Amino acid sequence: MKSGYAACRHAMQWAISLVALLALLPAFAQAPSAAAAASPAPRTVLVMGDSLSAGYGMAASEGWVSLLGERLAREQPGWQVVNASISGETTAGGSARIVAEVLRHRPDVVVIALGANDGLRGLPLAEARRNLARMIGASQHVGAKVLLVGMRMPPNLGPDYTAGFESNYRELAELFDTALLPFLLEPIALERAAFQDDNLHPTVAAQSKLLDHVWPALEPLLD
Template sequence: MLLAGVGQAQPARAPVPQAATTRTVLVMGDSLSAAYGMPASQGWVALTADRIAREHPGWRVVNASISGETSAGGAARIIDELLRHRPAVVVIELGSNDALRGLPLRQLRRNLGYMIGAAHHIGAEVLLVGMRMPPNLGAEYTRNFERTFRWLAELFDVRLLPFLLQPIAGDRDAFQADNLHPTPAAQPRLRDHVWPALEPLLD
């Protein structure tokens, strides 16, 4: 009786619907990306996530940015974040706190290079977001800090946004009282500045 159906034609089964695949943009940044001094929903990363949801369904944004983060902190966290979220795109916005502390640029290069390499290892695309600093630590340090991002982008062949704060750098009213962090009103300008560099990676 148990073998009665063996060898007989079985009714066709309807294919099991496949769950839609959601791809992830992972943002690894410092206070500039962590929406310092405002609700997270007002920051440029959250505004970018809203735009992605409208214009590129099937993508989501995970903001793993931490205020005060250095490149060493990002390098220490990158593997866990990659394994947790399996992103298709990684945005790296780190380095400002290294410069504010006068840390050696060779450490910045090593840490950011490690993060880019880790992202590439899992097949993720990378957008490297650069910064510029006032010449408090000397003109040579300032020049080499800016060049570090271009050098890494060329070495690893990744997309580069040279200066996150470019559209607001000369506008004092766009910054909070500390003159370091952009205001909520400035966040849409940062979103629109990042967008042309990020959107091609969402194809």
């Protein structure tokens, strides 16, 4: 009789424990979702550039934009970089793509590093200016801060074009109140060894110098 009672009591205790465990399962199942919801989505730096930012002549992981992604992971957790740069890109191409890119990625910061190919082709300055203005406007429309990265042209197109090309960036930065880095290649421009055989594209070894040059202009925007 006692043994039967003990067995019955043990079975009831087991059943009660099972019910309690089942009651807790929904909470356990929801816990990861709640934690995931509490983790903020990464903030995004979108880079719109040409071959100088796309890593021409090297593995994608070796370019300055990829190195930027690594620095963000170390020094600015919660930030990521999306490199939408294309070799051969012009300001017209960037202007045509910008709306789709900012709507797709919803960036917090947009780095616009275009114009070199326009200058090499002698594109009228007013056209380049209009294209860059559209890119800045679209970026600011989605709430992104903008870092405008300028280029400089050799004097073979004439002093007026060279001066106007450079001033385009400065005037646009003032007009739209954006951050400005006047010349992407400034730290290596006079170092022939820093360029590949075409004397246009920086080497792998020069990429860290480019990043170190961009970083002081970009970092204040990552707040």
